[in-house]
Amino acid sequence: LQELAARFHELTSDPRSELTALRRDARSLYDALIAPIEQTITPGHTLVIEAEGWPANIPFEALLDPNDRYLIERSAIVHSLGRDSQSSLRQNKESGISTNLRALVVASDASSPAEGLVPLPDLAAEAHIVARNFPSTHILEGKEVTLGAVLNTLPDAAVFHFTGHSYGTPEKSGLMLSAGDAQGNLPELIDATVVRRLPLQSLQLAVLSACGTASGSGGASGFDSVTEALLRKGVPHVVASRWSVDSIGLQGFVEDFYRNAVSGQTVSESLRLTSRKMLANRITSHPYYWSAFAAYGLP
Numbered sequence: 300l301q302e303l304a305a306r307f308h309e310l311t312s313d314p315r316s317e318l319t320a321l322r323r324d325a326r327s328l329y330d331a332l333i334a335p336i337e338q339t340i341t342p343g344h345t346l347v348i349e350a351e352g353w354p355a356n357i358p359f360e361a362l363l364d365p366n367d368r369y370l371i372e373r374s375a376i377v378h379s380l381g382r383d384s385q386s387s388l389r390q391n392k393e394s395g396i397s398t399n400l401r402a403l404v405v406a407s408d409a410s411s412p413a414e415g416l417v418p419l420p421d422l423a424a425e426a427h428i429v430a431r432n433f434p435s436t437h438i439l440e441g442k443e444v445t446l447g448a449v450l451n452t453l454p455d456a457a458v459f460h461f462t463g464h465s466y467g468t469p470e471k472s473g474l475m476l477s478a479g480d481a482q483g484n485l486p487e488l489i490d491a492t493v494v495r496r497l498p499l500q501s502l503q504l505a506v507l508s509a510c511g512t513a514s515g516s517g518g519a520s521g522f523d524s525v526t527e528a529l530l531r532k533g534v535p536h537v538v539a540s541r542w543s544v545d546s547i548g549l550q551g552f553v554e555d556f557y558r559n560a561v562s563g564q565t566v567s568e569s570l571r572l573t574s575r576k577m578l579a580n581r582i583t584s585h586p587y588y589w590s591a592f593a594a595y596g597l598p
Contacts (some may be wrong), residue, residue, distance in 0.1 A: 347377050349378075399434070401501075402432075507538065552591075559573060
């Protein structure tokens with residue numbers, strides 16, 4: 300089963316993979332993991348998945364039922380770190396994300412060609428797509444993107460959107476704000492340590508639209524350590540990427556997700572509706588595009 304899950308992750312994270320093989324493995328994983336409890340899944344309810352270790356790498360949204368429907372077509376899906384973590388999440392006063400919230404958008408152009416992290420296109424376009432939904436938006440881009448600037452502005456934000464690269468070594472991993480230098484200094488990062496020391500009582504939603512990341516179990520060595528740190532701080536909604544996403548598909552995802560969220564939909568339902576729209580589009584119908592993002596936190 301572990302080998303099947305690893306192969307399925309590889310197939311879903313590659314837009315050139317063969318759909319026949321992908322759907323075969325999606326069905327096998329559904330039969331093993333979902334079919335035994337299928338009768339307990341209520342239409343219209345959110346499915347909360349608590350997985351750790353290698354099962355946390357499975358994009359459950361792309362599992363295929365006997366009627367050839369992906370799981371995300373049937374239910375909104377939220378990933379959980381466990382009951383204790385869920386109980387510590389702040390309950391929203393409102394059911395969704397409203398346009399009157401203060402937003403911080405960080406568009407980091409930091410790159411490291413030596414690590415295979417090339418400059419990303421369309422960062423500014425993505426930042427302004429997000430900003431259109433929130434009249435009170437602070438955008439950090441270009442030379443403005445520093446750790447000090449993030450530390451000063453993030454505590455006041457209710458919505459945090461990061462677009463750029465993530466960077467990881469066995470010692471440190473996080474969202475990349477600046478490149479390393481020839482003297483061997485590591486890039487400046489928003490990592491779990493930074494998150495843990497920030498006062499984030501106002502933060503309701505964090506969207507980590509970072510390319511060059513690897514899905515993890517939420518352990519300290521993976522990109523998801525930032526996600527875990529945000530959740531441990533009580534942030535009720537985190538949306539994080541599982542793998543690098545094509546910029547064309549990414550802009551469409553961001554635009555539709557926020558449109559759904561500010562229209563009154565919950566974060567998990569906003570993600571489901573966005574995934575279904577991408578699935579219906581021939582250009583973005585491969586699971587690589589629409590199952591790249593996962594929702595964590597409250598249903």
